[in-house]
Amino acid sequence: MNRRDFLQLTGLGTSSVLLRGVPIIGHSVDPQALLEPGLDISIKKRLADAALNEAKSLGASYADVRLGRYLNQFVITREDKVQGLVNTESYGVGVRVLSNGCWGFASRGDVRNETDMAQVTQKAISMAKANAGLSQRAVQLAPQKGLGEISWKTPIQKNAFEIPVKEKVEQLLAVNAAALKNGANFVNSVLFMINEQKYFASSEGSYIDQDIHRLWPTFSVTVIDPKTGKFETRDALSAPMGMGYEYLQSNPADKITGITTRYNKGYDMLKDATAAAQQAKQKLTAKSVEAGKYDLVLDPSHTWLTIHESVGHPLELDRVLGFEANFAGTSFVTMDKLRTKSFPYGSKQVHITADKTEVGSLGAVGYDDEGVPCKQWDLIKEGALVNLQATRDQVHMLGENESLGCSYADSWSRVQFQRMANVSLQPGTTPLSVDDMIKNVKKGIYIIGDGSYSIDQQRYNFQFGGQLFYEIKDGKIAGMLKDVAYQSNSQEFWNSCVQVCDQRDYRLGGSFFDGKGQPIQTNAVSHGSATARFNGVNVLNTARKI
């Protein structure tokens, strides 16, 4: 796929339009091939050593090898039809070397033997040498001791690839039927399943074998009013997860009841599609919001995206330093602001962590793509900015001597660079339910689900929509609203956070295809939160006539 096609498809962050934003990379294969084992670990080690030895003999001061097998299955349906069944496999190696103080990278598909590995390593070395003349500073790598031969696997209960395609198709068609029965005119549904089998080896003595699983069931329903010619949509309230097919097993304990049912680590797609059709219909006659200031009560199915855009991205060290200036942008956060350790990013209620370990999250792995063991750390503590996200070759600019483990590449064919960890708003420490939170809101809007999203290149000014909007009047839900979007400034917004519900309401949302870099690469990342309240936020009415 060339870059222009890719950009057109990909965009930044996730998209509520189901298939816009989906990169499909790899060879089409039989679904059965997705269950075949990859190379034996002894062969992977032998191949990796061939590259590491070649790098050493050519004078590289450091080298790492990523042998990757990436498996995707996408099941795509609309109404009573299967539109697409995509099974892909992509296998190859990426070799990164440090030579003459400069990075060099080369990749190759379908590597089979030591000669292939040596050739790709030679190409990486020649790239490093060609660029050394344009390099102004030598790469400085934070120490990472070799970890020996180790492995890690996403703790799944049911490998999604083991479920027959027929069963998945039936599940989606049943979901579509439920939506149509409840008044939807159109429904599109998709199941995305991904398995990354990654083998990392470095010249420092790490040999890390990882088996990573992710899954995302989602849909979008459309209801049309023939009297007016107007239409409304409602997208799924599911989250992409670092889980197996067990996410689609409905468990009463994972259902959060209320004005609409929301889901934790078990998703009832049928129930949500039923509700979606009814709610899209309700939207047609909902009251158009009156623009003005409101207190917002934000459900975790919505807040994840606001966290992603207004905290996750501005707290990436490579953006702060300017490495992403030509595409994703820089950051309003500067090294000076960070150094004070007291920059007031949010109110005292705001405790935001970065994490690569949370069970069920998209970002959870044992080790990052530089072989650094993963962990959790604070980004914003009691409202004050305390740290960023970084990789081995940049963390020294934070005055640190240990990487934060944020390196990732979306394919063996791409060079790894700094990507977002799970960035999550920690739940409040005082017991507080959603009902109790709403009780004290005089004039507010309760927002559920993610919608339209946009933020500037330094992450100051943003605008977000949602899926469902409910007016809160004097502590009670007064009815459904439409045409709602809110605008704020990241720092102002997080300082307007007055309450966060407790641990019982903590849930994950996330992005399966977050884009960054040139050529663009995707990253999957979760963001947890409990329902939170933000006072006096500017709400606009988005209705227009053409």
Added chain:
Amino acid sequence: MAILSKEEAKKIIDKVLSYSKADEINVGLAGNRTGNIRYARNTVSTSGEADNLSLTVTSVYGKRMGTASVNEFDDKSLEKAVRRAEEIAKLAPENPEYMPMLGPQTYLNPPSFAESTAKIDPEFRAQAAFDSIDPCVQKKIVAAGYLEDNTGFSAMGNHKGLFGYNQSTSVDFSITARTEDGLGSGYAIRDFTDVSKLNTKAATDIAIQKALASKSARALEPGKYTVILEPTAASDLLRLLTNNLDARSADEGRSFLSKKGGTRLGDKLFDERVTFYSDPMNMEIPGSPFSNGGGGRFGGGGGGIDGRPQEKVTWIENGVVKNMSYSRYWAEKKGVKGVPPPSGMIMVGGNDSLADLIKSTEKGILVTRFWYIRAVDPQTLLYTGLTRDGTFYVENGQIKYPVKNFRFNESPVIMLNNLEALGKPVRMGGNLIPPMKIRDFTFSSLSDAV
């Protein structure tokens, strides 16, 4: 070797077709060589080069379709790919929207290949990066840029005798120049079929000029303003309209082209100076001679076996919607010829330069580009996003001072009704788009971002 000649491609495709036992078979063969160089903070950060050659077999039994890809080209591997596609097809669910493959077609021969671009090597890229970094270093400006080139071919053939082949090249370059204090930022972007038209230094000089001129921006009140959109900015917004011309979405009632009881085909929806057409033979933006399907936002998807010829098509003429794009399935269902979505769009403009548009403006805002544009309401094509990398206040025909960036909430449909003037079109992201002046453009808030 990633680039095969027409004869080489046909030979492989014919061989693969001969292995087929299915009702229908389509073979796609594509190869490309792509290279890139990326820099930031005035130093190269990454670079790479990759070759891809891949063959995709689509086998069909009735309305069941299976696809398999392979990148090994010995007879055994090719036959194995055919058998695998057939196995997958037998197990696949029926697609009631499947359309039988087309017979032989006559394709145009667009001028989409340039030898100069095909010859790009790592040294050329390093020099192009140096030509951009060096003037920035000289002026104490911080450069971040990216250059990517592609040389490729695409061929398709099926059991009914259809065969198509095309070679193409492209180069994309973008540069962001920022002042060391972070208070000024400028941008330039270029794309060409023929790299000899690319001058990374000249593009960088414009970005530097904008970076220096955009320092110390003043805050203006948000509201409705006359805007002069440079081709980059205009193209950012118009793409949103031209990518949404799918007939099926309109017929189904979920597009800006839907209206109560039907569609807006034939309606005058824009200012009468608005005309869009596509032409694969255009010298500036040569396109693909055949369609790969697509199918629009909720369309059936072509799976790369569409095969319809791309021709010159007028989409909007003098403000009237003249054509929408159709998947083959939807065209048959609706009983129309149904043109595929185009590979590049041309908006008819005038002869004025950007400078002329500025000169004729009493009060307005000059916009270099937009950023992070997202749909707010698909019914009205309302979008939100922000200005970026060079936004200036214009008064009495002159650029007066830089202004802070704005967030906009605007629909390209409303915008093309508020048209004041069109300049001379230039290539932008594979389209030909003029700079334009628009009145009453809605800026909803201010951003501190530089």
